[in-house]
Amino acid sequence: MTEVSPEYRAARATLLDALTALSDHSESLILVGAQAIYMNIGDEGAGIPGSITTTDGDLAINAEVLTAQPEMSPSLLEAGFTEGGQPGSWKSPSGIMVDLMVCPHQSNNIKPGARAAKLPPHGNKIARITGGLEPALVDHQVNLLLSLTPGDDRQVELKVAGPAALIVAKLIKLHERISARKLERIKGKDVTDIYRLLYTVDVETLQAGLESHQLNPEAKATSTRAGQFLRADTQTPSATSVLRRLIDEETGSNQVTLGSWDALVTELLDIWPQ
Numbered sequence: 299m300t301e302v303s304p305e306y307r308a309a310r311a312t313l314l315d316a317l318t319a320l321s322d323h324s325e326s327l328i329l330v331g332a333q334a335i336y337m338n339i340g341d342e343g344a345g346i347p348g349s350i351t352t353t354d355g356d357l358a359i360n361a362e363v364l365t366a367q368p369e370m371s372p373s374l375l376e377a378g379f380t381e382g383g384q385p386g387s388w389k390s391p392s393g394i395m396v397d398l399m400v401c402p403h404q405s406n407n408i409k410p411g412a413r414a415a416k417l418p419p420h421g422n423k424i425a426r427i428t429g430g431l432e433p434a435l436v437d438h439q440v441n442l443l444l445s446l447t448p449g450d451d452r453q454v455e456l457k458v459a460g461p462a463a464l465i466v467a468k469l470i471k472l473h474e475r476i477s478a479r480k481l482e483r484i485k486g487k488d489v490t491d492i493y494r495l496l497y498t499v500d501v502e503t504l505q506a507g508l509e510s511h512q513l514n515p516e517a518k519a520t521s522t523r524a525g526q527f528l529r530a531d532t533q534t535p536s537a538t539s540v541l542r543r544l545i546d547e548e549t550g551s552n553q554v555t556l557g558s559w560d561a562l563v564t565e566l567l568d569i570w571p572q
Contacts, residue, residue, distance in 0.1 A: 303351040307446040309333065312394040313355035314445055317454050319377035326364040328434050328457040329443070330399070330467060331356030335491050337441055338461045339498040350494075354395040358431045358459070361404035361417060370398075370420045385414035386426030399428035401435065403516050430470030432520040433511045434459035461499040462507025462521075465566075468492050469524035476540055486548035489541050493555075496562040505569040512571055525570040532563055 313333065320327065329337070332352035379388040379396070386398045402408075405415040405427045415425040437460040445452045459467070468488050475483045496504075511521035531541050542559065549555040 302446045305353045306336075306351045308392065308394055309352050309354055310443075310446045311450065312390045312392070312396060313357075314443065314452050314454060315377060315390060316355065316357070316374065316379065316388065316396040317443070317456065318452075319373045319379070320370060321454075322368055322373075323359075323364060323370060324454075324456065326360045328358040328360060328431075328438050328459055329356070330358045330431055330434050330459045330464065331397075332491065334459045335461075335464050335495060337443075337458050338464065339494050354397060356397050356399065358428075358434050359398055359400050359404075359417070359425055360435050361400055361415075362435075364417065364420075366419055370424050381423055384426060385423045386428075398425040399431060400425040401432050401516065402427050402429055403432070429474070430467040430520060430524070431459075431463075432514070432516040433463035433466045433507075436514045436517050437463035437507045437510045460503075460507045460510075461495045462504050462511070465492055465495055465504075466511070466521050466524040469527055470520060472541070473524070473527040484540075484544070486544040489544040490548045492541075493545060493559055493562070496566060497558065501565060501569060504566060508570055522572070525567070525572065528563065528570075529567055532567065 310333065313329075317324070317327070331354075333355055336350055336352075374388050378391045381387070382389045382395055386400075388396045388398065390396070400415040400417065405412070405417075405425075407414060407416050407427060413426055414422045415427050416422050417424055438457045439460060440455055441458045443454045443456045443458075468491060472484065472488055508521060511517040528541070531539050541563075542556065545559050546556060
């Protein structure tokens, strides 16, 4: 098994704490973000340059199946979590964050720039409005989430976003930050994680995921937008391709990795519905 960093081990333990507190709402929760990516790639992704680690946990809420009771905020507070600095951020007693997120079309808050989802009776601070997660609502599978801490035998069955949904989410995140010129928030690790998924997941699985996005209007729109961004970035000269530059920086200008990235992206775009 891949060596697990202390930070990742602690993040998994905190995620399990949050899931235990929210166990009555497990049907509405979907694991996204780095922990979902690492569950999808397994040990095969360990050989790719860059560290496999994370310091938090990310959960998408499918508000369509979210029940009213018990209220989520009191459950988290009783488990020792406190409200973080923005809606949807919940801090554990040891300072580790778990982020709860809701897609814009399920947020009941259409105010431009709004961050707080309105999910009565759960309050306006329980979850943050986050675009790009729409495909995860339809593209996921149930997996067993295990503790990574020796001696901790906890395990929880949880929906985990599929690889195609995770690629879409990462691309939308990068696209939004690049468009907003939030250069300090553009992380090479996001592109490296996309590469890990492309490198380890077979093309048939990715194609099935992308096709599933087409069956839901919100998922389709988001997936299409992500594909357009990736296609546009790929069609720019190598010197101005943001994603390629980030891969280059993260891998230390490894020409083998860059060539592999180019080939895998081309293969992905060939199966991406337009």
